[in-house]
Amino acid sequence: MAASFASKWFLAGRSLLGALRNNSLGLLRTSQEMTCSDFLSQQQRTFIQMRTNLKVVDNSGAKRVMCIQALKGKKGARLGDTIIASVKEAQPGGKVKKGSVVYGVVVRAAMQRGRCDGSEVKFDDNAVVLVNKQGEPIGTRVFGPVPHELRKKKHVKILSLAEHIA
Amino acid sequence: MRLEKCWFCSSTIYPGHGIQFVRNDAKIFRFCRSKCHKNFKMKRNPRKVKWTKAYRRLHGKDMTQDSTFEFERKRNRPERYDRNITENTLKAIKKIDKVRVDREARHHAKRMKGKKAKEQREAAKELEQSIHMVKAPVALQQEPSLTLPKIKVKVSQQQAEENRMEE
Structure with missing residues (x-):
């Protein structure tokens, strides 16, 4: 009886010590989590909607459209998808002027998009290639990677001009 | 069917799984699941995260140099179909897999070789260092403050019996 009590007491002491150690570790860990929580709270990526600013990645002369x-x-x-946009910044002497209303194809989007096999793809930024009403690109070059889904949307010209296809 | 490797944990990505992130310089980062994608977004280094293959390889937990790894390789040129070659390949897959599993088991056994002795040594040391915490049974009998006080609890067995009678 006494022996069992002794062993219990010993165990209790051990577990108490262990709990203390765990607590201190836990405190440390929470502080670390606090510091890296700003990475966790990243901006929620959304659709390209009215007033979204997009980079223009061709040589049509526009720099930024909305x-x-x-x-x-x-x-x-x-x-x-295709959008209608207004040119907010343009290079002087380009094909399109600041303030004109243009059509564009979204070639990169930060919001993920499902692929035909069920996986998803996302890009670094929101970028657009300016096209005319018939869907032919205004510029003659396309910069940066573009997705192969453009083929499905019948924008083969953009795909052939692109540097990289992802 | 192309099987890709996860950028973070190096596991195989089967078609239709995971997410891929394309950086502006056209480098493609493929992730097998949201866990790996989130760790990437937190800018964690896979060499420093313990559950990844990169960490395990770097720290000698897994086999790194073995001839069985030579078979798994990215080939950009499609092979011309040959029935005999295909048949032999299908036969070889099982054999190579068995060889690899055996070698991995041997590697693990080698890595775990001195573990039991080490554990016993540590336990013996702990016992030696903290034996003063254990009280002899005689000391407990002589000094009542070391044991928990005995508390008597009343048991209401009478009522339970009555209830059973009612049923």
């Missing part, structure tokens, strides 16, 4: 209408989709445009 989406004023998505031609497809209730919530907005996604990767590969």
Whole structure:
């Protein structure tokens, strides 16, 4: 009886010590989590909608456009969709002028888009290639990677001009 | 069917699984699941995260140099179909896999060789260092403050019996 009590007491002491050690570790860990929580709270990526600013990745002369209408989709445009945009910044002497209303194909989107096999793809930024109403690109070059889904959307010209296809 | 490797944990990605992130310089990062994608977004280094293959290889937990790894390789040129070669390949897959598993088991056994002796040595040391915490049974009998006080609890067995009678 006494022996069992002794062993119990010993065990209790051990577990208490262990608990203390665990607690101190836990405190440390929580502080670390606090420091890296700003990485966790990243911005939620959304559709290309009205007032979204997009980079223009061709040599049409426009630098930055703002989406004023998505031609497809209730919530907005996604990767590969066509939008109507207004040119906010343009290089002097380019094909398009600042303030003009243009059509564009979203070739890169930060919001992920499902692929035909069920996996997903996302890009670094929101980028657009300017096209005319018939869907032919205005510029003659396309910079950076573009997704192969553009083939499905019948933008083969953009694909052939592109440097990299992802 | 192309099987890719996860950028973070180096596991195989089967078609239709995971997410891929394309950086502006056209480098493609493929992830097998959201766990790996989130760790990438947190800018963690896979060499410093313990559950990844990169960590295990770096720290000698897994086999790194073995001839069985030579078979698994990225080939960009499609092979011309030959029935005999295909048949032999299918036969070889099982054999190579068995060889690899055996070698991995041997590697693990070698790595775990001195573990039991080490554990026993540590336990013996702990016992030696903290034996003063254990009280002899005689000391407990002589000094009542070392044991928990005995508390008597009343047991209401009478009522339980009555209930059973009612049923």
